[in-house]
Amino acid sequence: MLPVGLRDQIVAHARESRPEECCGLIAGRGGAATRLIQCANAHPTPVFRYAIDPREQLAAFRSMDDAGEELLAIYHSHPASQPYPSPTDRAEWHYPDALAVLVSLRATEPELHAYRIADGAVTEVRLEAT
Amino acid sequence: MAVTVRLPGSLRDAVGGANKVEAKGATLEEVFGDIERRHPGFRALVLDDGGAIRTYVNVYIGDQDARASGGTKAPVSDGAEIMVIPAMAGG
Numbered sequence: 001m002l003p004v005g006l007r008d009q010i011v012a013h014a015r016e017s018r019p020e021e022c023c024g025l026i027a028g029r030g031g032a033a034t035r036l037i038q039c040a041n042a043h044p045t046p047v048f049r050y051a052i053d054p055r056e057q058l059a060a061f062r063s064m065d066d067a068g069e070e071l072l073a074i075y076h077s078h079p080a081s082q083p084y085p086s087p088t089d090r091a092e093w094h095y096p097d098a099l100a101v102l103v104s105l106r107a108t109e110p111e112l113h114a115y116r117i118a119d120g121a122v123t124e125v126r127l128e129a130t
Numbered sequence: 131m132a133v134t135v136r137l138p139g140s141l142r143d144a145v146g147g148a149n150k151v152e153a154k155g156a157t158l159e160e161v162f163g164d165i166e167r168r169h170p171g172f173r174a175l176v177l178d179d180g181g182a183i184r185t186y187v188n189v190y191i192g193d194q195d196a197r198a199s200g201g202t203k204a205p206v207s208d209g210a211e212i213m214v215i216p217a218m219a220g221g
Binding site for chain 2: 043048051071074085092095
């Protein structure tokens, strides 16, 4: 489940970051999202790629532990392409238990979709807005 | 030296699904070797053929980046928390 407020925050982050890709984490409890952890895009070519700084990851995992949360999803934006995991997204995915949330800004209305990526296979997961 | 090794992401599968394991060793290499004895295949996921930390993995001993502290030769102290974090990246 993804509260509408968090969905709006992801879209706002994507718009602020355009033309670069944005990225961050969704923390949760019991499968329900609790908050967004916005991260900086540390990749040297942020218009086409994203990378979260390892120190930000370390801080985020500790923060989630302290709050009794787990990593539910990693989100990033595709400023001008479809909201579907690219070959790079699939090849560099190391979190089979988390969802990949993608927001595309290619159209007037933002498109947000979630996927599970495991062993290179992509399965869309319906996100229920709450 | 007894340490706790935390494993978010795909590395959990290599240790039977746990998000942390207890291990022993005076260096990172010894700690990974100890885990390898109980969970064969773990070492190859975090270290390359030359024994260096794989590029997609970041290892922290407490707040210290292991790469900046000697890599696999980095010393670990009793009770240390080691976090092995796979990269979060894409396109």
